[in-house]
Amino acid sequence: MILAIALALAQEATGLDPRQVVGEPAQGPLAGNVLHDEARRISLLLRCPTCQGMSVAESPAEGARAMRDEVERLVAQGYDESQVLDYFVASYGEFILLRPRREGANLTLWIVPALLAAGGIAAVAMQARRRASLPAPPPPASTVDDYRARAEREIDSA
Amino acid sequence: MNKKVLAAGFVLVAPLVWVLAESFGADPSHIPSPLVGKPAPAFSLPVLDGNGATLSLAETRGKPTVINFWATWCDTCGYEHPLLLRLARTYEGRVHFVGIAYLDKEENLRKWLSSHGGQAFPTLIDVGTSAAVAYGVGRLPESYLIDKQGVIQHKVFGAIDYGDMVRRIEEML
Secondary structure, three states, rough: OOOHHHHHHHHHHHHHOHHHHHHOOOOOOOOHHHHHHHHHHHHHHHHOOOOOOOOOOOOHHHHHHHHHHHHHHHHHHHOOOOOOOOHHHHHHHHEEEOOOOOOOOHHHHHHHHHHHHHHHHHHHHHHHHHHHHOOOOOOOHHHHHHHHHHHHHHHHOO | HHHHHHHHHHHHHHHHHHHHHHHHHOOOOOOOOOOOOOOOOOOEEEEEOOOEEEEEHHHHOOOOEEEEEEEEOOHHHHHHHHHHHHHHHOOOOOOOEEEEOOOOOOHHHHHHHHHOOOOOEEEEEEEEHHHHHHHOOOOOEEEEOOOOOOOOEEEEEEOOHHHHHHHHHHHHO
């Protein structure tokens, strides 16, 4: 509780108020190990903006550390995962999420591969069915028989 | 049949090629800011060597404002600093210029500023880096052009271009 108050005062000192972006905290303030674990869990969902595909939790970059601190400040005040992610999306955009949300245009990321896979399976199935419905091809003429007939003709004519 | 397969393949592949072609050669760190067109996040931060004084965004209202996030450990910031000084002197009294120091120490800031032409505008200390996060700062330097009403009109990634800044500032005056 003391930590939460201190963080709230620090936030007030900077004039930056997350409530203007994501409203009132959805839950009670957190502290100690619960706060640390929850902040780390949420930091794993945020992309380090200066790294290649690394989360804020894993990156050694200074900027990532600053973002981890911000996540911890928000969680300490009682902001839940959705609110913290919304707060970062509001300033960095959807790019900051390591896992794009399954909504709007992002749904194409899930739908298109599924459609392509379904289309591929359907094409293979149609091709297989078409081949099965074709009449059986005539057996190949035996080259041995031809050779034998020719040989016999040549012997007879000799 | 072959033409149908080719057409279907084209329909599936063309959008993918278009997306890749659009992004080819683009700097991956230049992500469009969702803050452009929205009110700039309010802040009130301590001024470097301001004897405890703070400066808030609200105090800059009524004139265009250029906010520059920088640090002494950022090489590009050294390159653009003379350009910012020149701009600040050119538009003195008509445009607010504010520097926000990101992840830095006051003592380093003083030394750096004295060896890079001094200050033509206040430098604020980003306590806890909350301002940088609120503005979506990724890679330094980054600058934000805020109009008289406090709305972010443009975000500059990397070092500023003097001519481009003059054009954008003139549009906001």
